[in-house]
Amino acid sequence: MASVSLKQVRKSFGHTEVVHGVDVSIDDGEFVVLVGPSGCGKSTLLRMIAGLEEITDGEIYIGDRLVNAIAPKQRDIAMVFQNYALYPHMTVFDNMAFSMKLAGRSKREQRERVDEAARILGLEEYLERFPRQLSGGQRQRVAMGRAIVRKPQVFLFDEPLSNLDAKLRVQMRTEIRELHQRLKTTSVYVTHDQIEAMTMADKIVVMNGGHVEQIGSPLDLYDYPANLFVAGFIGSPAMNFLHGSLVTTTSGRAVRLAPDCTLAAGPTEEPDGRKVVLGVRPEHLVINGPAAAGVEAEVIVTEPTGADTQVFCRMAGREVAAISRERHLFAPTTRIRLDVMEGKACLFDPETGQRL
Amino acid sequence: MAEKEQREGMHYLESLPRRWVTVYIPLLLFLFVLLFPFYWMGLTAFKPDAELLSSGGNPFWVMEPTLEHFRKLFIDTSYPEWMWNTVIISVVSTFVSLAASVFAAYAIERLRFKGSRQLGLAIFLAYLVPPSILFIPLATMVFQLGMFDSRWALILTYPTFLIPFCTWLLMGYFRSIPFELEECALIDGATRWQILTRIVLPLAVPGLISAGIFAFTLSWNEFIYALTFISASENKTVPVGVITELVEGDVYHWGSLMAGALVGSLPVAVMYSFFVEYYVAGMTGAVKE
Amino acid sequence: MRSQTLNRWLDNRNVLGLLFMLPAAAILLVFLTYPLGLGVWLGFTDAKVGRGGGWIGLENYQWLWEDSVFRLSIFNTFLYTVVASVIKFVLGLWLALLLNRHLPFKSFLRAIVLLPFIVPTVLSAIAFWWIYDAQFSVLSWTLVKMGLIDEYINFLGEPNLARASTIAANVWRGVPFVAICLLAGLQTISPALYEAAAIDGATPWQQFRNITLPMLSPIIAVVMTFSVLFTFTDFQLIWVLTRGGPINATHLMATLSFQRAIPGGALGEGAAIATAMIPFLLAAILFSYFGLQRRKWQQGGADK
Numbered sequence: 001m002a003s004v005s006l007k008q009v010r011k012s013f014g015h016t017e018v019v020h021g022v023d024v025s026i027d028d029g030e031f032v033v034l035v036g037p038s039g040c041g042k043s044t045l046l047r048m049i050a051g052l053e054e055i056t057d058g059e060i061y062i063g064d065r066l067v068n069a070i071a072p073k074q075r076d077i078a079m080v081f082q083n084y085a086l087y088p089h090m091t092v093f094d095n096m097a098f099s100m101k102l103a104g105r106s107k108r109e110q111r112e113r114v115d116e117a118a119r120i121l122g123l124e125e126y127l128e129r130f131p132r133q134l135s136g137g138q139r140q141r142v143a144m145g146r147a148i149v150r151k152p153q154v155f156l157f158d159e160p161l162s163n164l165d166a167k168l169r170v171q172m173r174t175e176i177r178e179l180h181q182r183l184k185t186t187s188v189y190v191t192h193d194q195i196e197a198m199t200m201a202d203k204i205v206v207m208n209g210g211h212v213e214q215i216g217s218p219l220d221l222y223d224y225p226a227n228l229f230v231a232g233f234i235g236s237p238a239m240n241f242l243h244g245s246l247v248t249t250t251s252g253r254a255v256r257l258a259p260d261c262t263l264a265a266g267p268t269e270e271p272d273g274r275k276v277v278l279g280v281r282p283e284h285l286v287i288n289g290p291a292a293a294g295v296e297a298e299v300i301v302t303e304p305t306g307a308d309t310q311v312f313c314r315m316a317g318r319e320v321a322a323i324s325r326e327r328h329l330f331a332p333t334t335r336i337r338l339d340v341m342e343g344k345a346c347l348f349d350p351e352t353g354q355r356l
Numbered sequence: 357m358a359e360k361e362q363r364e365g366m367h368y369l370e371s372l373p374r375r376w377v378t379v380y381i382p383l384l385l386f387l388f389v390l391l392f393p394f395y396w397m398g399l400t401a402f403k404p405d406a407e408l409l410s411s412g413g414n415p416f417w418v419m420e421p422t423l424e425h426f427r428k429l430f431i432d433t434s435y436p437e438w439m440w441n442t443v444i445i446s447v448v449s450t451f452v453s454l455a456a457s458v459f460a461a462y463a464i465e466r467l468r469f470k471g472s473r474q475l476g477l478a479i480f481l482a483y484l485v486p487p488s489i490l491f492i493p494l495a496t497m498v499f500q501l502g503m504f505d506s507r508w509a510l511i512l513t514y515p516t517f518l519i520p521f522c523t524w525l526l527m528g529y530f531r532s533i534p535f536e537l538e539e540c541a542l543i544d545g546a547t548r549w550q551i552l553t554r555i556v557l558p559l560a561v562p563g564l565i566s567a568g569i570f571a572f573t574l575s576w577n578e579f580i581y582a583l584t585f586i587s588a589s590e591n592k593t594v595p596v597g598v599i600t601e602l603v604e605g606d607v608y609h610w611g612s613l614m615a616g617a618l619v620g621s622l623p624v625a626v627m628y629s630f631f632v633e634y635y636v637a638g639m640t641g642a643v644k645e
Numbered sequence: 646m647r648s649q650t651l652n653r654w655l656d657n658r659n660v661l662g663l664l665f666m667l668p669a670a671a672i673l674l675v676f677l678t679y680p681l682g683l684g685v686w687l688g689f690t691d692a693k694v695g696r697g698g699g700w701i702g703l704e705n706y707q708w709l710w711e712d713s714v715f716r717l718s719i720f721n722t723f724l725y726t727v728v729a730s731v732i733k734f735v736l737g738l739w740l741a742l743l744l745n746r747h748l749p750f751k752s753f754l755r756a757i758v759l760l761p762f763i764v765p766t767v768l769s770a771i772a773f774w775w776i777y778d779a780q781f782s783v784l785s786w787t788l789v790k791m792g793l794i795d796e797y798i799n800f801l802g803e804p805n806l807a808r809a810s811t812i813a814a815n816v817w818r819g820v821p822f823v824a825i826c827l828l829a830g831l832q833t834i835s836p837a838l839y840e841a842a843a844i845d846g847a848t849p850w851q852q853f854r855n856i857t858l859p860m861l862s863p864i865i866a867v868v869m870t871f872s873v874l875f876t877f878t879d880f881q882l883i884w885v886l887t888r889g890g891p892i893n894a895t896h897l898m899a900t901l902s903f904q905r906a907i908p909g910g911a912l913g914e915g916a917a918i919a920t921a922m923i924p925f926l927l928a929a930i931l932f933s934y935f936g937l938q939r940r941k942w943q944q945g946g947a948d949k
């Protein structure tokens with residue numbers, strides 16, 4: 001097992017640069033998720049770690065070794081692809097044993113290692129089948145099995161679950177996590193699904209447009225997003241963003257959204273009158289009756305999910321979402337009041353998007 | 357080619373007589389015209405000369421079938437040798453072309469080296485160069501290289517039209533193999549050569565069969581080079597031999613000519629019947645780009 | 646160490662690419678590109694069989710320009726190409742549409758329809774030769790029996806009849822190719838389009854005009870380009886059926902070039918005739934290439 005570090009890594013295709021100087025360091029045994037919207041350069045970054053794309057500039061280390069000029073097969077990594085990339089003309093066994101065959105390992109060792117991997121993944125019955133005779137989830141497992149038989153230094157995953165249906169995705173998510181607990185192999189996992197990132201990662205790297213926006217543990221990112229992009233990207237439904245300016249009220253600092261409509265902002269050093277964006281997660285908005293404290297809002301629609309209720313409403317001319325554990329059943333146009341839980345508001349600079 | 361399950365759809369709206377007029381009768385006419393020459397070829401091959409040259413009777417049937425024409429063909433002419441020449445030349449030039457094409461197609465389509473796109477286009481253009489503008493300069497070359505009247509002349513020149521065709525066809529097949537398979541194999545530790553032999557080629561087997569049988573048919577059918585570069589009777593190929601040797605002056609031995617044409621068509625027809633799907637895939641694949 | 650550097654080289658795309666291209670490129674350069682240039686050069690010489698020629702500039706072309714047989718062969722080539730291609734297109738499309746219907750034994754039908762295309766042209770041409778025979782033609786026999794004609798037709802003996810007969814044989818061989826390729830194109834058109842059109846009230850003809858033809862047009866362009874190129878450079882059929890006769894009425898440029906160069910021995914002149922075909926071929930290729938480009942653009946150019 002090994003650490004991985006990326007130093008000012010850049011990538012250009014022709015004249016367009018798609019990765020603009022990325023610094024990430026991944027500790028030995030860590031499970032790191034690269035997450036970001038489509039086209040932000042996650043796969044490109046992963047493929048550079050794998051050695052499938054040339055590094056235009058910067059350095060990549062696996063362990064202590066600079067791998068910029070080292071071929072994929074010598075990097076001691078394994079990769080799981082989105083479409084699994086199982087060799088269609090080989091049985092499951094041969095798929096898993098292929099790398100060992102190429103390396104000239106003995107038949108016995110091949111058998112042992114494949115059997116072990118198959119046992120871990122519950123694939124014992126399928127070893128003689130061809131990929132086309134397997135279900136999506138089983139194929140996914142074979143792809144994982146092919147990676148783990150090699151006992152590599154680093155696992156690389158490129159959206160391995162996106163071809164599965166929702167239920168299977170949740171199940172495989174857990175399985176991959178468990179596998180990691182067990183093998184403790186350094187893993188880099190690419191996804192565009194922030195829930196996957198939140199549930200699986202030790203550390204999340206949020207990317208956007210070829211830049212790293214923020215690196216941190218899932219809950220850090222959730223609670224202390226560094227900027228508007230991360231705040232909006234992590235969490236579902238997304239954080240509410242409300243433009244306004246800072247004021248001081250009797251109950252402390254607040255953001256004025258409209259002439260007589262202010263929401264608590266929590267303590268801040270910024271001066272009154274500064275333009276800010278107030279970010280509040282839906283579950284941090286308290287729904288009160290019409291007579292209670294908070295800002296008045298008009299319900300647009302109520303969506304009960306069973307576990308909780310999402311209430312979408314219009315407040316000071318903007319749409320906001322609130323989530324409550326209680327089973328509210330407001331009719332549209334019902335008037336309610338919303339308030340921010342204490343200490344749960346984030347303030348962002350509207351120009352730079354950075355957190356204040 | 358995926359044989360799609362054809363839905364009956366709105367066919368129920370069409371009455372049977374209408375279908376006869378718009379579909380079945382035209383189709384039967386087409387089939388009749390397309391197949392009649394073969395019937396005629398076969399019939400003539402078994403007709404004794406007396407029946408052939410008499411103007412009475414029903415020409416569409418044979419009264420006393422005879423194998424005389426075949427006997428004459430195989431005993432009195434060099435037909436067996438022509439057949440053997442054609443087989444050797446077709447098989448060797450097909451294999452040579454296929455081997456060269458596999459490498460070329462893989463390089464152009466998968467290695468993506470500098471200039472591979474231009475080369476791909478050049479291959480396509482080479483495919484469009486017709487033998488009828490090449491045979492004169494090739495004849496002078498063949499002569500200078502001392503290959504005139506030898507099989508080598510044909511084995512070396514047939515690839516000029518086989519390689520572009522096979523390469524173009526195989527490029528299409530290679531393109532359909534996902535890149536990730538090769539990348540995965542790279543990570544698994546395979547060399548380029550191992551990727552080609554253990555991943556790409558096994559997956560391109562249908563393409564190889566298509567290209568192979570198409571190339572074989574093309575070389576079997578080739579005429580102008582064989583007509584130009586070969587002069588001794590025993591070195592000829594079937595198409596050239598039949599047309600140049602079975603016609604003596606103004607006396608046409610129609611029976612033997614037809615027997616020769618029939619026997620000469622059989623190998624490709626038999627191979628075709630086994631591999632129709634591949635053949636059609638090859639033909640339409642080359643056209644569809 | 647040595648083998649490691651060797652391996653590094655072999656893993657380099659450019660090096661490996663060149664290595665893989667080598668066999669094909671060598672064969673094509675020596676036996677295709679070089680002869681192509683040699684052919685053009687021979688056209689400017691007075692080479693004869695058995696002796697290399699000297700440079701005579703445009704003399705061959707001047708001589709050919711005044712040669713009525715050569716001019717006739719150009720006319721014949723165009724006539725042959727245009728008429729045969731148009732008929733092949735119409736009949737081929739019709740046959741493809743018929744085969745695309747709901748039919749019993751569909752794949753069997755498709756297989757036997759293609760037979761004329763796979764059988765060696767020379768050998769099927771011999772069958773046509775026999776069918777067109779002046780004395781024993783089965784066509785004439787049938788027509789006489791039906792009382793439509795009194796005398797046997799001399800199919801290959803009269804200039805215009807010979808032209809029509811050779812074109813008919815060419816069409817017979819070419820229709821299956823066009824039909825099967827277009828059928829492959831037809832099968833890619835989603836039936837849902839026709840169902841939508843039928844619900845919108847389109848008649849069969851309107852469906853053909855507004856769905857089939859536009860969807861099929863890219864493949865029609867490619868197939869017809871091939872068909873035109875192969876017809877334009879045809880040699881075998883004419884050589885077997887008429888050898889260019891009667892009175893040069895069916896000589897194509899390819900057959901004339903062969904006749905002058907090989908039996909006639911005038912390699913330079915033959916090469917000049919062959920070279921004269923190149924501009925026409927290029928024109929046909931460019932025409933279809935730009936035709937395709939425009940069509941792509943019209944369809945939004947998104948899908949290939």
Ligand SMILES: Nc1ncnc2c1ncn2[C@@H]1O[C@H](COP(=O)(O)OP(=O)(O)OP(=O)(O)O)[C@@H](O)[C@H]1O
Pocket residue numbers: 013018036037038039040041042043044045192
């Ligand atoms: N071979 C290539 N040539 C040119 N541009 C490329 C190439 N591969 C990727 N790109 C561009 O690089 C950018 C990043 O692509 P990448 O595949 O890394 O995105 P991604 O974050 O993985 O997106 P997704 O979630 O859709 O997979 C995209 O804008 C893409 O268009």
Ligand SMILES: [Mg+2]
Pocket residue numbers: 042043044158159
């Ligand atoms: Mg990606």
